Amino acid sequence: MTMHALTLNGVNVGADEHAWAASAARALSDAGYRRGGARRAILELLDEQACALSAVEIERALSDRQREVSRASVYRVMEELEEIGLVQRVEIGQGIVRYEPVRQGHGHHHHLVCDRCGRLEPFTDEGLERAIRRLSERLPAQVSEHEIVLHGACEDCAES
Amino acid sequence: MTMHALTLNGVNVGADEHAWAASAARALSDAGYRRGGARRAILELLDEQACALSAVEIERALSDRQREVSRASVYRVMEELEEIGLVQRVEIGQGIVRYEPVRQGHGHHHHLVCDRCGRLEPFTDEGLERAIRRLSERLPAQVSEHEIVLHGACEDCAES
């Protein structure tokens, strides 16, 4: 059995610090959007996130940092960003939609949800990605995104 | 490249007709639940479904067959069933939670969501399952369920 690259707990940010926000801003203006304060504030916030945030969490986080953005704006901006493929919706139980930046290669990840404590952990697995690529080629549909959610007990909860 | 079993569009029911409802009822009573009308009606309905239903759809379907069950009961029962691992939540955009029976082996499937027309199609892929099994062994967590959602354009929408 081959060993693939596997990353658990934490996504490597650092090297290309605000790369996503910058390219996102460019993509937005290329797509014909003007720049507005709310949009910029949301981009900056998202860029710092390693994992997914819900609309309500975004609203709250921004107001915490004295840059209030109305709920409607959050949803509108997230919709625009998703349209252009800059963010991806993630839904993991609880009926709440979360959003996270789509980064190419490094940064792409999936989620493990602990059904006991609710913890959300990102992970990556090349074997899984390969299986998805193969499958996508064989399906009659045009697959553009995929989302994998594992449920179970996280390390901590599994012990007790 | 090996070809795995792949089923699109339609899940094979038939052979073990009401197997799920029966084992589900057993599991429930083992878990200390008494049997009530609402619960039984919901089990029967779910057993007939090939794919996921939302709480509202369940409520409506039951009232269509003259066996009304209150909204609260639907949610309560679904929660109990999920707890015991008899049903699984499926969330595929639209902010609506859907539920579907967990069947072992045949019947186990994932979902392809058309982002244009909203169509929901079940599919299975052994390669994917294998990748998940391998991954699960390597993770420090205890993985009990998994859920894969592919997004894209379905066959019909991809053409136009």
Add this chain to the structure above:
DNA sequence: GTCTTTTATAAGACTGATTCTCGAATATAT
């Protein structure tokens, strides 16, 4: 710069799914 036009934003009303509450109904044990 100033004006005009277009686009973005804020505030809050509104919708619809989900949750909660609590009294009524039903199942089980005796």
Add this chain to the structure above:
DNA sequence: ATATATTCGAGAATCAGTCTTATAAAAGAC
């Protein structure tokens, strides 16, 4: 049949997400 615990139903309450509309800000013209 009675007692007791569980389940159920009806509707109120909550909360994420949507829609509307007036205001503010940006881009472009002059």
